[in-house]
Amino acid sequence: MLPHRLAGRLTDVASTLQHGADMGAVPVSTQGSAPLPQAAPARLKVFPPTFVWGAATAAYQIEGAVDEDGRGTSIWDTFSHTPGKVLDGDNGDVACDHYHRWRDDLAILRDLGVGAYRFSIAWPRIVPTGTGAINAAGLDWYERLVDALLEHGIQPWATLYHWDLPQPLEDAGGWPAPTTADAFAYYAEVVGKRIGDRVQAWSTLNEPWCSAFLGYYHGVHAPGRQDLRLALAASHTLLLAHGRAIEVLRSTSPGARLGIVLNPAQLEAASEDEADVAAVRRLDGFLNRWFLDPVYGRGYPADMLEIYGDRFTQPPDQELRAIATPIDFLGVNYYGPNIVRGDPTDEFLGTGSVRRAEDPVTQMDWIVRPEGLTELLLRLQRDYPVGSMAVTENGAAYKDPPAVDGRVHDPERMHYVEGHVAAVGRAIAAGAPVMGYFVWSLLDNFEWAEGYSKRFGVVAVDYATQRRTLKDSGRRYRELIAAASQLSS
Numbered sequence: 001m002l003p004h005r006l007a008g009r010l011t012d013v014a015s016t017l018q019h020g021a022d023m024g025a026v027p028v029s030t031q032g033s034a035p036l037p038q039a040a041p042a043r044l045k046v047f048p049p050t051f052v053w054g055a056a057t058a059a060y061q062i063e064g065a066v067d068e069d070g071r072g073t074s075i076w077d078t079f080s081h082t083p084g085k086v087l088d089g090d091n092g093d094v095a096c097d098h099y100h101r102w103r104d105d106l107a108i109l110r111d112l113g114v115g116a117y118r119f120s121i122a123w124p125r126i127v128p129t130g131t132g133a134i135n136a137a138g139l140d141w142y143e144r145l146v147d148a149l150l151e152h153g154i155q156p157w158a159t160l161y162h163w164d165l166p167q168p169l170e171d172a173g174g175w176p177a178p179t180t181a182d183a184f185a186y187y188a189e190v191v192g193k194r195i196g197d198r199v200q201a202w203s204t205l206n207e208p209w210c211s212a213f214l215g216y217y218h219g220v221h222a223p224g225r226q227d228l229r230l231a232l233a234a235s236h237t238l239l240l241a242h243g244r245a246i247e248v249l250r251s252t253s254p255g256a257r258l259g260i261v262l263n264p265a266q267l268e269a270a271s272e273d274e275a276d277v278a279a280v281r282r283l284d285g286f287l288n289r290w291f292l293d294p295v296y297g298r299g300y301p302a303d304m305l306e307i308y309g310d311r312f313t314q315p316p317d318q319e320l321r322a323i324a325t326p327i328d329f330l331g332v333n334y335y336g337p338n339i340v341r342g343d344p345t346d347e348f349l350g351t352g353s354v355r356r357a358e359d360p361v362t363q364m365d366w367i368v369r370p371e372g373l374t375e376l377l378l379r380l381q382r383d384y385p386v387g388s389m390a391v392t393e394n395g396a397a398y399k400d401p402p403a404v405d406g407r408v409h410d411p412e413r414m415h416y417v418e419g420h421v422a423a424v425g426r427a428i429a430a431g432a433p434v435m436g437y438f439v440w441s442l443l444d445n446f447e448w449a450e451g452y453s454k455r456f457g458v459v460a461v462d463y464a465t466q467r468r469t470l471k472d473s474g475r476r477y478r479e480l481i482a483a484a485s486q487l488s489s
Contacts, residue, residue, distance in 0.1 A: 121159065131183045160191065180241065246325045417458070
């Protein structure tokens, strides 16, 4: 998970109310049942009975077991084991040990009262070298997870790609290579044939902007390359892979909703000055329209093609048509807005980001502004034929205190979740077709280049013991879900 993280100049981007479930050998702590302060009104009446309340994770961030049961090596295995790439030398070798403790984590989901679980499938567990031989043990594991979710009345929402490209594919050219789209379509077919009849919703990609530009231009994410031409080629191959996977999943998973998850930025000009307004337009092209326009059949935006010049080759029409293969929903990941100014010292786009002194921020130094989510959802509905949307990630990192008597008091995250649920409610009331909300994240986990230094979970994880403790934010989220469900019934 990583949203539109712009701090300073663009080139500086581095970055159910039931208790007592049997949690197994390493339980989640739900002790200390004193009531939380009364939740503020959150427009809960506007959420329809069909609204999907969920929690989200990603494979490399939680699974661990990186060398078990035939799993291959991913680019994040390689990147995180390269000195200097991840804070404190952290890696995902163990992470939350979800691969072994998934039944405990499923019990946490059940206790939260969520109706859906958004997880990603690790490509190297299924096709260890990216193409060719299939690893049956990997398919078996995800099939067990999906079946158990269904047994407990929780919808499986699966993401095919959350950044863990098999290392052999990177060695063969990675996402800039067109053949990687073919490999992805093969992988999608393998997974779809095995569990496509049971997965309720599929996302092909998670935040392809991050995969392309943080991985191949800024170099702060795997695979750590720094070449704009490669990043632009990667962005196109990613979108082409998405389109081809949608075609495959239509046949292997005919009853499922199919979509893509983007991290569209909510951009605000720092002032009414013409330079700041123009900077917003350029940054919108780089972060938003470069992905939204081709997915919705408009091709790549002309203004960005002009900016990129000969660094990007316009693809043939048949590839643009494949990218625009119809989808059922758009997944929207939102963490906060970007306040944009013109910056002539930025040689790429002439843009920079600012933060006002009065703006509240998270531990990641991201601005907290729930109304930005309302505005973003309404903008997407206005500008694109989205049909349906889901907020597939929304959450915050704060410096949590240690668990005491089975409780973790995290009032800032609790209010963050309340405020953003209310923001989704306002968007629905204004006509935005939002069908679901997924808090990021279920568990504290490996936060990519930040290692284990930042915690986003509504469930705390003691990495030394793997003990899970439900935070106050998780308790509040459970209350919101229960209240919304009661009001809509």
